[in-house]
Amino acid sequence: MTPAQYCQDKAAKSGSSFYYSFLFLPPERRRAITALYAFCREVDDVVDECADADVARTKLAWWRHEIAGTFTGSAQHPVAQALIPVVRAFNLPQNHFQDIIDGMEMDLRYNRYPDFATLQSYCYRVAGAVGLMAAEIFGYRNPATLKFAENLGTAFQLTNIIRDIGEDARRGRVYLPLDELERFGLSASDIVHLNESEKLRQLIEYQIERAEKYYAQAFASLPSEDRKSQRPGLVMAAIYQTVLKEIRSSGCRVLDRRTSLTPIRKLWIAWRTWLTA
Numbered sequence: 001m002t003p004a005q006y007c008q009d010k011a012a013k014s015g016s017s018f019y020y021s022f023l024f025l026p027p028e029r030r031r032a033i034t035a036l037y038a039f040c041r042e043v044d045d046v047v048d049e050c051a052d053a054d055v056a057r058t059k060l061a062w063w064r065h066e067i068a069g070t071f072t073g074s075a076q077h078p079v080a081q082a083l084i085p086v087v088r089a090f091n092l093p094q095n096h097f098q099d100i101i102d103g104m105e106m107d108l109r110y111n112r113y114p115d116f117a118t119l120q121s122y123c124y125r126v127a128g129a130v131g132l133m134a135a136e137i138f139g140y141r142n143p144a145t146l147k148f149a150e151n152l153g154t155a156f157q158l159t160n161i162i163r164d165i166g167e168d169a170r171r172g173r174v175y176l177p178l179d180e181l182e183r184f185g186l187s188a189s190d191i192v193h194l195n196e197s198e199k200l201r202q203l204i205e206y207q208i209e210r211a212e213k214y215y216a217q218a219f220a221s222l223p224s225e226d227r228k229s230q231r232p233g234l235v236m237a238a239i240y241q242t243v244l245k246e247i248r249s250s251g252c253r254v255l256d257r258r259t260s261l262t263p264i265r266k267l268w269i270a271w272r273t274w275l276t277a
Contacts, residue, residue, distance in 0.1 A: 003082035007038035020270040021236040032137045035082040042079050047107045060101050067097045090136045099129040111173045127157035138230055142223035152233050155214035159240045162207050166255040194255040204252035208244050231277045238273040
């Protein structure tokens with residue numbers, strides 16, 4: 001199996017909405033964004049699958065070394081090898097890859113986030129930095145497009161957090177800022193013990209409104225001359241905003257279910273958005 005095939009399999013098996021957002025890209029850009037996505041999956045899996053935090057830190061440190069090797073051509077892992085031509089062709093900064101690993105390490109330090117400033121830092125590292133590199137791969141002419149990409153990355157991560165509240169709670173993890181929980185008369189214990197309530201519904205509404213503001217800020221900062229090249233991000237946004245609408249229509253039930261769209265619906269949204277963006 002070639003490094004590119006490894007990355008393709010990693011992306012396809014994930015079932016993520018990201019996969020649908022770059023289906024219609026030209027081959028070189030599709031291979032590049034697939035390799036970037038596969039890297040994100042690899043380091044995210046380190047945190048999700050390692051019960052021992054020290055082992056996870058050791059593995060993330062190894063990935064830091066692999067990323068450095070990507071820029072010198074000495075990387076060993078198939079994903080890092082697939083990234084070697086990508087970082088050269090699209091001038092991807094090494095520090096963005098390190099930011100992503102920094103974000104994964106935050107998951108080892110925090111299972112509670114005291115406030116939105118801390119959570120926002122996490123969102124930038126695990127998603128905003130990805131958005132910035134994705135913008136380079138998709139191509140742009142106006143530097144303002146980078147603001148679009150960063151805000152969109154944060155919006156995606158906030159959507160993930162809202163969608164996965166119940167799933168994360170079962171792992172003892174709460175991403176909702178503690179000071180905001182308190183403001184709505186809730187505690188992290190209410191989340192971990194899966195206590196549905198009107199207060200929780202109101203809190204989720206508040207979180208959805210924040211995510212929607214990030215989408216709006218992203219769309220407002222996208223220059224018209226770069227709209228076509230950034231269509232993969234717009235496809236992803238259309239899919240993720242549909243998820244938020246579904247969560248709202250369920251009465252903001254996020255503890256006992258994980259809202260998701262069927263593959264055929266994702267494909268339909270992707271195709272429609274690609275043609276009209």
